[in-house]
Amino acid sequence: MGMKLIIDLAKCKPQEESGVQCSYKHHPLNKGFDSLMELIRFALICRRCEVAPCVNACPQGALEKVPSEKGGLMDKMLLVSTGPRGVLGKVPKDNFHTDIIKRANMLCTGCGSCAIACPFGTIYTDLIQFPSSECDLCKGRLEPGEKPLCVTSCEDGSLDYQDVHADDGTEEVLEDIVVKLPGSGLWEPFLKNK
Amino acid sequence: MRLPSEVPEKYRGKPEFDLETCVGCGACVNVCPTPGCLSMEDDFEATPPVRRITHRYDACISCGNCEANCTTETGISLSNELDPAVLNREDTIETHEYELQFCEKCGELIGTKKHLIWLYEKLGALAYTNPSLLIAKSNELHKESQEVGQQPSGRDVQTSDFMRILCPKCKYELNIRL
Ligand code: SF4
Ligand code: SF4
Ligand code: SF4
Ligand code: SF4
Numbered sequence: 059m060g061m062k063l064i065i066d067l068a069k070c071k072p073q074e075e076s077g078v079q080c081s082y083k084h085h086p087l088n089k090g091f092d093s094l095m096e097l098i099r100f101a102l103i104c105r106r107c108e109v110a111p112c113v114n115a116c117p118q119g120a121l122e123k124v125p126s127e128k129g130g131l132m133d134k135m136l137l138v139s140t141g142p143r144g145v146l147g148k149v150p151k152d153n154f155h156t157d158i159i160k161r162a163n164m165l166c167t168g169c170g171s172c173a174i175a176c177p178f179g180t181i182y183t184d185l186i187q188f189p190s191s192e193c194d195l196c197k198g199r200l201e202p203g204e205k206p207l208c209v210t211s212c213e214d215g216s217l218d219y220q221d222v223h224a225d226d227g228t229e230e231v232l233e234d235i236v237v238k239l240p241g242s243g244l245w246e247p248f249l250k251n252k
Numbered sequence: 253m254r255l256p257s258e259v260p261e262k263y264r265g266k267p268e269f270d271l272e273t274c275v276g277c278g279a280c281v282n283v284c285p286t287p288g289c290l291s292m293e294d295d296f297e298a299t300p301p302v303r304r305i306t307h308r309y310d311a312c313i314s315c316g317n318c319e320a321n322c323t324t325e326t327g328i329s330l331s332n333e334l335d336p337a338v339l340n341r342e343d344t345i346e347t348h349e350y351e352l353q354f355c356e357k358c359g360e361l362i363g364t365k366k367h368l369i370w371l372y373e374k375l376g377a378l379a380y381t382n383p384s385l386l387i388a389k390s391n392e393l394h395k396e397s398q399e400v401g402q403q404p405s406g407r408d409v410q411t412s413d414f415m416r417i418l419c420p421k422c423k424y425e426l427n428i429r430l
Binding site: 107115170174179180182183188189245 | 278279282321322325363368371381382384385418419421427429
């Protein structure tokens with residue numbers, strides 16, 4: 059147990075509207091929240107291509123597939139991936155590739171090739187800017203009881219920082235980062251004009 | 253020109269763009285450590301809209317970062333030129349232009365046209381997963397017959413968007429909503 063950042067995807071608005079800020083000290087660009095979104099997109103909406111165009115496109119070898127310990131995530135995706143026409147795709151479990159794409163941001167030059175190459179729009183250039191930022195969950199920088207800057211600055215009410223267990227409506231996509239899965243359909247929060 | 257001595261092959265002289273293979277992605281601009289040396293600007297007002305990448309040799313420290321990180325490997329490389337003195341400082345500035353590609357759905361910038369074509373070639377058979385790359389390549393091959401009405405088509409996704417060059421967000425939209 060420990061403090062976790064909880065993201066309610068259904069409420070999440072673009073940074074210009076939510077005003078979310080980041081206090082990660084190694085970058086001046088206030089883009090830590092984008093790096094979180096990048097990780098979440100890779101974990102949740104990336105199609106996990108068997109032969110991945112993004113990996114093949116990257117000239118720096120900065121993208122690789124790493125085995126995910128969160129194999130159970132895929133079951134949940136099937137449950138919640140309901141669109142207007144019902145459950146989206148019943149793929150047999152064995153057909154899922156559980157490897158998740160990871161970008162080595164020290165190798166990445168921000169060339170944008172992966173964003174152009176991905177057939178599904180998983181990544182876009184705003185999320186992979188150079189220099190990269192990284193959310194470190196403000197570890198070691200918070201007073202007892204204090205919440206990270208993103209939580210206190212975000213105006214759309216999508217962020218919280220609490221000591222919780224991931225349960226049925228939530229998923230710990232990454233260590234200490236918990237996402238509230240929207241009931242309406244997992245893909246929807248990522249649409250432009252949702 | 254008389255040189256003081258033989259120039260070793262690996263001498264890090266003036267960086268030169270290879271305009272055949274440089275695709276204008278801007279990675280070199282990102283990794284250049286020297287303020288003002290390599291810079292990039294997207295000019296949406298020009299006809300056609302272009303990206304301009306500018307190199308100022310007077311600021312260059314010949315570190316070789318640009319060459320080492322070039323997306324196409326040969327887009328920029330440090331030449332053997334060791335005596336690039338000029339009388340006029342302006343002569344150390346060179347600018348190259350690359351035509352931009354916009355999303356044919358929402359009008360957002362995707363990258364340079366050359367970058368899409370380079371990806372088509374690099375990905376080989378995998379490019380067939382991605383109509384945007386195929387159309388970009390085909391547009392290049394048939395420059396004269398490009399008038400297929402590819403203006404931004406507005407907000408709602410429609411089946412014909414599968415045959416447009418799309419930005420990542422519109423690709424996602426199309427894949428989910430249709
Ligand atoms: S933006 Fe980074 S990760 Fe993507 S292709 Fe370029 S170097 Fe690779
Ligand atoms: S980011 Fe795109 S190309 Fe890469 S594995 Fe995911 S869906 Fe496939
Ligand atoms: S990284 Fe290479 S291909 Fe990209 S703009 Fe620079 S020289 Fe051109
Ligand atoms: S050699 Fe170094 S300083 Fe010169 S243009 Fe390349 S990256 Fe910039």
